[in-house]
Every structure is written in C-alpha cells, then in structure tokens.
Amino acid sequence: MVILYVLDVAEFLPIVESARRISDCEITKSDKGYWKIVAPTEIVLNRKAMQMKPAVWYGLFTGGMNGEIAEFGRDEVRVVGTNKPL
C-alpha cells in the first residue's frame, strides 16, 4: 500500500487531480488541511501532466509519503509500497 498526504494549497493540488485519474486510488480530504491518497501497490505521477515547475516537483512529497520512491526522474516519479518504518 502507498499513501500520499497532500497539503490543501494550490501548488500541490495537481497531485490530487492526477490521483483522481488513477482508477484504484482512494482520495479523502481531512478537515485538518490535508488530502490523503491511498493506492494498493503504486502511484505514478507525471510532472508535465501536472504542469509543475521543477522546484515544486522535487518537493512533491513534502506533505508526507508512506511508501518508497522507486524512481524519481525529471518528469516521472513512481512510489511503491514498503516495509520501511515511518
């Protein structure tokens, strides 16, 4: 399982919008200012699809990430499940 937490501010909302297009993602919004995105195995995000500038892209998971980054390229990132401790 992979979980991303996304702060509810304009610059990170493209993550939530992208996740909506992933069929097996479950998205909830807390009243504490965070979105929670849960996927069973992995989450892949594309920078250009999200129209994100590099300086924001490389801070993509600043809201919190329960998972492991398998690949973090300039245009694509893939997060997979992990047993690493939080």
Next chain:
Amino acid sequence: MAVKDTLHEKAASDSAYTTQRDYRTKDVEVAKLRRAVEDSTQLRLDGVDHTARPTWKLRETVEFYRDILGLPLVHTISARGWGAPGHPDFLHFFFDAGKGATIAFFYYIDTDRPERYLPEDHHFYAATHTAWGVPTEEELHKWKTTLESRGLIVSPYTRHEILESIYFRDPNGYPIEITLRLRDVEVIDEVDAKLTLEAAMQAEDELRAGGDRLRDIDTVWRRKAKLVEELISEP
C-alpha cells in the same frame, strides 16, 4: 525624531567591541537557554533594518547598487579602525532596498580579499543570499527585462512553492534574488511547516542516537506521513 545621546547610560562608557567579546566568540548552547514560553515575554521585530557583507570592490559595488540597480545610497560611515587590535580603517555604506530595509557593505581599507571569501559556484555558497520582494508580477518582469537590457545576466524565472524568483550576482559574486510572493501564507502552511521540521528533527535525532545521520529527504517524508496521519486521525 531627535537622536538621543545614548539610549543606555550604563553601557555608554564601554563598548561591546573592546572588552565584552563573548557574544562574538562563545558557542551558543541552545539546550541551556531558556525558552520564550518560560518567561512569557514576546520579543518583537519590525522587519529588516540592514544586512551587511564585506567588499573589496568599492567603486564596482557603489556603481552596481546605486547606478545599475538604482538603489539610493542613503548613509555612509567612514572611520579609523577601532576596537579590536588590527581592525583596519573602513567605509560602511548603505543602500535603500525599500520599506526601511537597507543592504550594507564594509570596505576595509588596505586589505586583500582572503581566499575563503572568493565566490564559488556552489549551493553552500549561494545559500547566503539577499532576496528582495516585489509587489506584482509586472514589477518582477520589469526587473528581469530592465536588468538584462542593462547588460546583466539574469536567471530564468524560477517558480517555488509560494515564490517566483529571478537571480543574479553582484560584482562581489554575492547572489541576489528578486522574488514575488505568489500567495499569502495561511494557518495550514504554518502547521505543515512545523510538521515537516518536526519530522526531520525526530528522524535526525533517532539516526544520530544510533551513530548514523540523516541520509535523504525520503526519510523525512516517511516520518511526516506518520505525523500527518496522527494529526488527521485526531477527533
């Protein structure tokens, strides 16, 4: 406003620069200091008065800030070296950067620039920089196009989370940033800022206790996930 002879009579007969030097030389042991919350005194600031750096290029620095950037030269101190032995004679001058803030330089006369003060193309060096705000996107655009038309090399626009910036160097090699705040900072930003650093400090403390150190940001993001989950699970 009239200038008083001295604000603090007791301190007037001596100078911190001559005899009381611990404030410049002793390590600050944060763990031993009293926290603000313990004495309930709220200290207040009113923005930046000035920042200051040394320069070994007097004319270029004056011409760059005053004549190229167009910042008014508003104050100059010229003095014999005093206080600590060996202190050179110097000029200390201030350029107005808006809203009462100035950028200042020390020009130490008859000295050479030590090698460790030479500019480096390295992020450790560039971390110490001056960032000035502009109020509108038009003004940011105007800074970039105007400085470029004056012959200066200016970076592309860089969008950060809440800032959009351009960068250039002054003749000393000091990095300058001109930045536009893209939105106001809100309460959730403060909560998030606190959680990110709390995550980093927790992870670092634990790794250090085991003789290791923080190796990557992913470790911080994972701990942040734990803290955010705790926050949003609270009733």
